[in-house]
Amino acid sequence: MLEYRTEGFQGYAVKYSPFFDNRIAVVAAANFGLVGNGRLYVLELTTQGIRPVKWYPTQDALYDVSHSESHSAHLLTSSGDGSLRLFDTNLEPTFPIATFSEHSREAFSCAWNLTAKSTFASSSWDGTVKIWNPERERSMLTLPTHSCTYSAQWSPRDEGIITAVSSDSHLRLWDLRTPASASNHLQLQIPLHAAPLSARANSARPQPTFPPNEALTHDWNKYRSTVIAVAGVDRIIRTFDIRQPAGPMQLLQGHEYAVRKGVE
Template sequence: MLEFRTQGYNGYSVKYSPFFDSRIAVAASANFGLVGNGRLYILGLTPNGIVAEKHFDTQDSLFDTSWSESNENQLLTAGGDGSVKLFDVNVPQFPVQSWSEHAREVFSVHWNLVSKDTFLSSSWDGTIKIWNPNAPASITTLPTHSCTYSAAFSPHSPSILSSVSSDSHLRIFDLRTPASAANHLTLNVPIHTPPKPRMGAAAPVGIAPSEALTQDWNKYRDTIIATAGVDRVIRTFDIRAPGQGPLAVLPGHEYAVRRLTWSPHLSDILLSASYDMTCRVWTDGSAMGVPGQDAMMEPQNMMNGGGREMGRMGRHTEFVTGVDWCMFGAEGWCASTGWDERVLVWDARGIMQ
């Protein structure tokens, strides 16, 4: 396990470069993001450990970062002052572009993985904005009418994106649809609605909604999305059958789940980061004879067996707020960061059982 200290700054997001297996970006904030400056770290993995290649300071907290999919040296930041900034590793000190349309904190940024010429941001102001890095203003604004903690483009389509918000809903937008009163909204799934009972079974008890903080698209099954948040439970959904409720329900974290990400190598594996100071590896059960791509046919199967925690990493000593998989090489390497001012790089295979 490798370690780097973000001295004086509490980590919020960590992302591997899509171009280099040895480069990591970390978005961090002074004073736990409550007040003060932010810092974007560019870290290199070397035979002598993790070294800081460069850092950029900002006047307000940073809550997320996303590497450009078209330029290996550029990356975005999500700012507490409502700004979205684009930095270039080869340009000293200042961002090469900055946008300030959001009225409140920007909590997530995500680059389009397919078309590569657009990215998005989501904010506490209840909107998602679509941007082109060469344009001075946003291309599209998508209202969610609630604090939107996470938004992401589908890795399978250039025009489909998802979000989760404080109102406990998973939303799917399709930019190809007409810009009607729905503003490209094609699906609105209440995360805490229990699944429909089977014929002759008693109706399940409903769960009180709570804030959804994180979500991610499965990299291999293009209709599967995982969500998690304040209620500590990870759920997976098939957007082809939203009325059926969650496919897999994975309880176990003791406090809110702050971030999760599907493995880029294995279709059933998830990695989560939580305020309970742990990172955990999960399987949703789809590789164990439980329906995966065709899970919409029998959604109860995953809930009744298959999905489980495979292991946990408990080396952090404060809230874990960021986690990411390395896309290159062996299938288990990942990085995590948290409020303990630490970035850890470790092999998830060492904890999986």
Template sequence: MLEFLTAGFQGYAVQYSPFFDNRIAVAAAANYGLVGNGRLYILELTPRGIQCLKWYPTQDALYDLSHSEAHSAHIVTSSGDGSLRLYDTTLQPEFPIATFQEHSREAFSCSWNLTSKATFASSSWDGTVKIWNPERQQSLLTLPTHSCTYSTQWSPHTDGVISAVCSDSHLRMWDLRTPASANNHLVLQMALHSPPVATTMGKPQPTFPPAEALTHDWNKYRGTIVATGGVDRIIRTFDIRQPKGPMRLMQGHGYAVRKLAWSPHLPDLLLSASYDMTCRLWTDGGDQGAEGRELGVMGAHTEFATGVDWCLFGSEGWAASCGWDNRVCIFDIRGFMHA
């Protein structure tokens, strides 16, 4: 395992570059993101370990980041003051090349469009998801959620499809190819706390109280599968073709699930990061109808684990995590799998 210390700044999000196999970016905040500055780190894996290429200071906490899918040097960040900032890592100045300011509360998530590659999205505690073009100061579109929105993601399969999970325990999906109408492109709204679709014969369906949803991710191989996680510690997988309830429930984390990431290499593997200070590997059983189960636990963090991401290159086990212990960890999850 390799480690890097973001001294004085607690990690909130980590992401591998989609262009370089040795480049990682980390969004971090001073004072656990409650008050104070933020910092964007650009890290590189070298024969001498993890080296910091450069870092960018911000006046407020950074909660998330997303690499551009169109330009290898561009990264967008979301901040506690509600702003989005675009950086070009090839330039010397420590200032962003563009700033986008429309959110009225904390911008907690940002995601670059994986299909058209020309736009990115942000979500905020102000109850909106906004679509942006990096060449324009004003947003292209605002999608209301009417509740604190912690995570937004573009579908990796269908251009114009975007989703979000919110504090009201719902997953929402919009299709921007549809007429705006009164629903503002909203095509699906699922209650995450619904009973599971598949139940054992003769056993009553479990019921769950609503709980804040903090994270979600689209499966990279199965275009209708989405995983969600949040305060109730349960990871759920949904098939958007069957919106009545989750397909799988996977339990094992002791505290809230903060981040989820489907594997870019295998269709059934999912990584999670949690406030219980662990990152865990899961299989949802794939399309074979098998039960979801935990495959391994990485417990190196000594504070909240807040971010996790897979390396897109090489063999299918390498991942990165960050947490409130000021540490960025690079590890091979195969070394932590159960016997």
């Protein structure tokens, strides 16, 4: 088993490069992200173990990282000060090549569009999801959630579809290909604490009830284009099919603590 210790920093996210199968990016924060600096690590997996290639210090905690889908050396991070920073690992300076500062609170996730490749998204505790182009200083679109939003993810198949999960115990889906309206492209708003579909199918049995809980992470199934997994504070992983948004398909229980991060 390969191991690398981020001495003095606690890891928040790790992502494989879409261009190099032996390269990963890791973001970490001092003092468990409560206060202090952050650090971005670029690591390579070798036959001798995990080798650090570069690392970048930041003045605030880093919570998420995403590789650019169009440039093999570009890495995007989200920070506790609400900013997003773009780094170029081919350059010697440890400063970002671009900074995007619109969120008014912690930016807790960032995700590059897997299909369009020219846009990325971020979500924040300020109750918004923002869509960006790396060549523009200002965001292209703001999608309100009105609650602390921990995770935003693009569909791996449809370039205009993006989802987010929030502290209000809902999974939201927007289709940016639809005309702008009062709903801000919102197509689905699924309550995560609803009873499972299997319980609804058997009406003779009493339906289980679940109190609302903060959702901390989610991801799309890369092989079943309508399936999404969601997890959070109540330690339960739920799978949803957006074609049947009335409730979760499965409840996967076994974690003893809140599920902070999960990747399909």
